[in-house]
Amino acid sequence: MPIDQPDAQGFEALATANRLAIDPTDLSTYLGAATGLLQSWNVVEELYTEVAPVSPERAWSSPAEEENPLGAWYVTTEITGAPDGPLAGRRVAIKDNTAVAGIPMMNGSRTVEGFVPATDSTVAARLLEAGATIAGKAVCEDLCFSGGSHTSKTGPVRNPWDTTRSAGGSSSGSGALVASGEVDFAIGGDQGGSIRIPSAFCGTVGHKPTFGLVPYTGAFPIEQSIDHLGPIARTVADTALALNVLAGPDGLDPRQPDTIAPVDYVAALQEPATGLRIGVIAEGFGLANSEPEVDATVRDAIATLEGAGLVAEEVSIPWHRHGAAIWDVISVEGATFQMVEGNGYGMNWKGYYDPELIAHYGRQWREHPDAFSETVKLVALAGKHALGTEYGRHYAMARALEASLREAYDDALATYDVLVLPTVPIRASVIPGPDAAVEEILGRALEMVANTCPFDVTGHPACSVPAGLADGLPVGLMIVGKLFDDATVLRVAQALETAVGGFPLPTTVRSNA
Known part of the structure; x- marks a missing residue:
């Protein structure tokens, strides 16, 4: 036209x-x-x-309510990949911010609803090439801006451990589907903790890879410098297997370096973790909203690792407590500039753009800005105020401080092989009701990100693994490693899984065997 x-x-x-x-x-x-x-x-x-690519014909359906008791599926599919490969026979859910060609993509928002991508995201293509079956699109939070599971316009996603509680966000459906056994693993996205939060709440393994390790191509962007995709699974071995398939440059994503040394993450799990040194970040405990049960369960998991032959010591990283403020500025001003005003993709970078998605979303949000969730409205209001009065000055400051934040973790990682802390300070909170006040909606969406979001800024690999249960609800332990040393992070995660004899599953779990 x-x-x-x-x-x-x-x-x-x-x-x-x-x-x-x-x-x-x-x-x-x-x-x-x-x-x-x-x-x-x-x-x-x-x-x-x-x-221009032409969208393929692929069958999909909207699951009936009785087939979707957790509200975790957006649409279901049965897209089969190669007849063999490392993921043959494995069923996977794709977070609904990530394109699967010919399948509706809503990104949890009325502003994206009705869009059908014509091209597979790189991660979807790699999964199919590896023999996986894409079982459907997992519900995610509205434009992925919530750590709770109550903002998607399709309705709340429920935690399989307690369906009155949050599954965590923004990869809410991905976490719930994996924990409940609906799929073998899922793709999640992470800009402030959105792989690790649902993993902590649902008791799964969620790995946010090193920034740039996994291509973001074909996923709806929020802020290019903090966008991550990664796997959520029930075991560390499955997480490593998925990462083997997902990792590596695709030549289309400027978030990635031109070359990434190949690593066999599954083989790395065979290396003993005995003797590895763990730095326990003191500032990750005792936050203003930390639950004593969470801190205690995480410390018990650390003691279990010590019993398995790893060496743990407390380390103080004062900059960790500043990480959330730095992330606030980068994510809010950056998302306002790129995700809102820039129609998702923004401009001024080389790589893959989706012109149809840009036009579809850009037109729809301008026709119905009232369709934004409360969390996105907050971001737009705060971001436009800051950009309109200070013109990005604080964004530039935060970018300068990013180096100090990364250096603080790197200094500790020069002594320790990994760092550990609670993934989130709380257990899964109760889902706000349909008539909840805005204050509750915003509070439940943002209350848990203080420990997770700094590592989206610095790019360090960070994996949430089940630390145990506290009063019947999962608690997450986060393991953080050196840049591009995702293998060591997974080795420590495997050491914990082995030491406890496997991670617990909710009673609603369903086997796909």
């Missing part, structure tokens, strides 16, 4: 609105020049039409 050409009246209004002080006698000159210039837009569209 040709781009709309400006008329004289509209052009004059545009110049006036932007206070360009153009003499009325010169407006016709500018209009003529712009009309000629905009012909290039039509040329580009004609050229792109010749190479």
Whole structure:
């Protein structure tokens, strides 16, 4: 469709609105020049039409309520991949911020609803090439901006351990489906903890890889510098197996380095963890909202690792307590600029853009900005205020402080092989009711991110594993490693799983064997 050409009246209004002080006698000159210039837009569209991907025909269905008791499926599918491969026979759910060609993608939001991607995300393509079956799209939170599981426009996702409680977000459906045994593993996304939070709440293994290890291509962006995709599984071995398939550059994602040394994460699990040194981050405990049961359960898990031959020592990293504030500025101003005003993708970087998604979402949110969730409205209001009054000055400050935050962790990691702390300070909270006040909705969405979000800024690999149960609810232990040393993180996770004889599962778990 040709781009709309400006008329004289509209052009004059545009110049006036932007206070360009153009003499009325010169407006016709500018209009003529712009009309000629905009012909290039039509040329580009004609050229792109010749190479644009065509969405494949793939079957999908919306599950009935009785088939979706946790509210965790957005749509179900049965897309089979290669007849053999390392993931042959494995069933996987894809977080609904991540494209599967020909399958509806909502990203939890009315502003994206109705979009059908024409191209598989890199992670979806790699899973299919490895023999996996994509069983469907897992519900995620509205534009992925919630650590609770109550903001998706499809309704809340329920925790299989206690269906009155949150499954965690924003990869809410992914965590619930894995924990309940609906799938073998799932893809999650993580900008502030969204792989690790549902893993902590649901008792799964959730690995946020080193920034750039797994391509983000084909997933809905929030803020390019903190976007991550990674696996959620019931065992460390399955997590490592999935990471083997997902990791490596695709040449389309500028978040990734040009080359990444290949690592066999499954083979790495065979290396003994005995003697590895663990730094226990003191500042990760005793937060303002920390539950004593959580801190105690995590410390018991650390003692279990010591009993398995690892060496644990307390380490103070004062910068850890500053990480959330740095993340607040980067995520809020960055998401406002990229995810809201920039229609998801923003501009000024080389890599894969989805023009149809940009247009679909950009048009829909401007027609119905009231459709944003309470959390996205908060981000837009705070972000637009900050950008409109300070012009990104604090974003630049936060980016400068990022180096100090990363250095603080790196200094500790020069002594220790990994760092550990509670994934989140609380257990799964009760899902707000349908008439909940905005204060409760916002509080339940953001109350748990203080320990997880700093590592989205610094990019360190961070894995949440079950530390145990406290009064019947899972508690997560987070293991953090050196950049691109995801293998050691998983080795420590495996040591804990082995020491406890396997991680517990909810009574609702269903076997796919």
